[in-house]
Amino acid sequence: MAYQQIENYGIIGNMLTSALVGTDGSIDWMCYPHFDSPSIFAGILDENNGGYFKITPLKDNLTKKQFYWPDTNVLITRFMSKDGVCEVVDYMPVGKTKIGNNENRLVRWVKMIRGKMKIRVECFPSFNYARDTHKVILNSHGAGFYSEILNLGLATSVPLKQEGTGVVAEIEMKCGDTANFVIKELAAKEGCESCFADNVAYEGLVDTIDYWNRWVELCTYKGRWRETVIRSALTLKLLTFAPTGAIVAAPTCSLPESIGGERNWDYRYTWIRDAAFTLYALMRIGFTEEAEHFMQWIDERCHELNPDGSLQLMYGIDGRHDLDEMSLNHLEGYKKSEPVRIGNGAHKQLQLDIYGELMDAVYLYNKYGSAISYDLWTQLRKLVNWVAANWNKKDEGIWEVRGGKQHFVYSKLMCWVALDRALRLSEKRSFPADRTYWIEQRDKIFEEIMEKGWNQEKQSFVQYYGSSTLDAANLMMPLTFFVSPTDKRILSTLEATLKDPEEGGLVSDSLVYRYNVKETDDGLRGEEGTFNICTFWLVEALTRAGRKDKKKLEKARLMFEQMLTYANHLGLYAEETGPHGEALGNFPQAFTHLSLISAAYNLDKALK
Structure with missing residues (x-):
């Protein structure tokens, strides 16, 4: 990966931790489980060794647009080409949701809006500020990454392939197709125990949007800007x-x-x-x-x-x-x-x-x-x-x-x-x-x-x-x-x-x-x-x-x-x-x- 400009990032979070998401669809900074915990993705501090989690279409000459769902901290990165339009919706569930029910998770929901595209997923965590090694275990529910201090899961129904210390996938998506990828903590060293249906990821998105909308309604400022x-x-x-x-x-x-x-x-x-x-x-x-x-x-x-x-x-x-x-x-x-x-x-x-x-x-x-x-x-x-x-x-x-x-x-x-x-x-x-x-x-x-x-x-x-x-x-x-x-x-x-x-x-x-x-x-x-x-x-x-x-x-x-x-x-x-x-x-x-x-x-x- 190449370094993004600092201003090319958006932030998502859940009042426990947060993640920076670039306009290229890459998460290049995230500490887990808390703000001041060691990093799991730190590509923003070392493009080669820091770790990242990227979802992006395999297309040249993409037009990219990134924005928040109004009055929320739900982030949407939209990729547009002559062949189609794809969105990556990033959020961390807050409140009571089926996908997160007060748990510390990150959700990446991918949706094909128009046409068709091949989407590439790359997840290469690098634990403890890239100081710790880890083992990768794959199964039908996703990937498990096991380090000395933290076990992390990438839950998804999309078939993954191991490449070195990370996992990758390439998905052919057409209009209306969706997929989801969920970062969560794991307990046992047996891989991901479950993944989530796309409708559950969508319901979690709706619940999270509702949480932020209700919070913003408390604002008493009605002035300019x-x-x-x-x-x-x-x-x-x-x-x-x-x-x-x-x-x-x-x-x-x-x-x-x-x-x-x-x-x-x-x-x-x-x-x-x-x-x-x-x-x-x-x-x-x-x-x-x-x-x-x-x-x-x-x-x-x-x-x-x-x-x-x-x-x-x-x-x-x-x-x-x-x-x-x-x-x-x-x-x-x-x-x-x-x-x-x-x-x-x-x-x-x-x-x-x-x-x-x-x-x-x-x-x-x-x-x-x-x-x-x-x-x-x-x-x-x-x-x-x-x-x-x-x-x-x-x-x-x-x-x-x-x-x-x-x-x-x-x-x-x-x-x-x-x-x-x-x-x-x-x-x-x-x-x-x-x-x-x-x-x-x-x-x-x-x-x-x-x-x-x-x-x-x-x-x-x-x-x-x-x-x-x-x-x-x-x-x-x-x-x-x-x-x-x-x-x-x-x-x-x-x-x-x-x-x-x-x-x-x-x-x-x-x-x-x-x-x-x-x-x-x-x-x-x-x-x-x-x-x-x-x-x-x-x-x-x-x-x-x-x-x-x-x-x-x-x-x-x-x-x-x-x-x-x-x-x-x-x-x-x-x-x-x-x-x-x-x-x-x-x-x-x-x-x-x-x-x-x-x-x-x-x-x-x-x-x-």
Whole structure:
């Protein structure tokens, strides 16, 4: 197989795990049984050894089209030629279905729409990030793949033939013909015990469509760009882990931020920051159940504080603390972008901003969701006291730099938010609190940011104390009510940010870099693309400033709608957009989609 562009993929899932399906009909990434389990298909990280599951017609000059069934996470890849039209419908059953009844399965349903074609099926799993060998057993119900840690079945009535470590089939299909292929876990080493009739696969499809349609009906957003907002919400829903309520930052690992570079990270974990933002995005458009489940997860983490009273910045989706990072040197990486990393060493970093995002989410959940418990408040109070005592430390910041700690302005800002929201929440609920101490420290942070985080010569807030480098994270100042959106300092920061990078700014044709990698020692080599979340942050900052300046509101709308054109054919975004408009980084990215929802919500409200 050859590497697809990252933007050529769609995602399917079941809130346990997910899979990336290319426009060529190939599943090139899937971890099983959970998001952070070892991969069974990882062709996106090594085209020769990673493993894949491909269904495609044996035809030259095919026209390909990929789309979601409306308001669902059911993915259809359509192949068209002069001889016929064929569809591969990919879904993971959710809810109660005959083909999956709350079981962890992937279904590929093939249907010949017109004419006739020969369809080729290739399934070559590669277990444990291509580190484990496996045995193949064929029978009349499909194929069984048996490795040391996992037994996997490909259930089908289509006759399969073994080729090396995988299986293949070629099927002559004519108009009206259907076939199905189901990935499922096996227990015994006797091959697949059963396969499914095509009508059962179809009924599972209908039930899954119904599940997603009913979920979307809960959405309260009725404004402009509703279809775009719904797609982002559906994507965020896929990134939730149903058993615990945790939310992964992305379902992939080590997709590069620059082709051939080393900025390749594992995002299949739950960052306090990302998950708190996601909770806020979903809650504001009506999806309160996900917020409730995440708050339960947060409650559990707050009872597992570090010995010094702090929180870890990220956790496993099951709540585990150990996320040790390692490189898989036997995999070449996406388009030879090395190293391929699993685990994430940043979990040991100090990132002070997480407390602000957390307390803001808790405050909003208490206001718009359900009242938090006293027991949770007692744990949050400990965290807030830790923030009050430690906000003046250097940290690695939101961007998880590996070039050394600094007094990052955004980190100080979010410590201010943590104290501010704790004070508001304690007042609203009459909770016991160390108010005098919190107010004193909150005000100290404010004054210090204004004194040390402001660069008089540049007339802008900067990345860290004493620097002259801009940081797009500071666009959050008016969004968190730290300053008015029309404050002279934030307006001046906006103007500085809006300049081209060659002129010291961060914006290139409406796309926003998070910072200038040539000016910031982040401990890594190479370039990176523009950061999609930063573009949406700039849209929001302009939107709020636009309430007094219509030109800024007009600019916000144009920038937002231009950014929508950088989504892929399905409305999905990676972490970054590259210099040629390509998707870079892990995909799809929760950060991007939650910021899209927030920007759309506030921009639509401002335009009314």
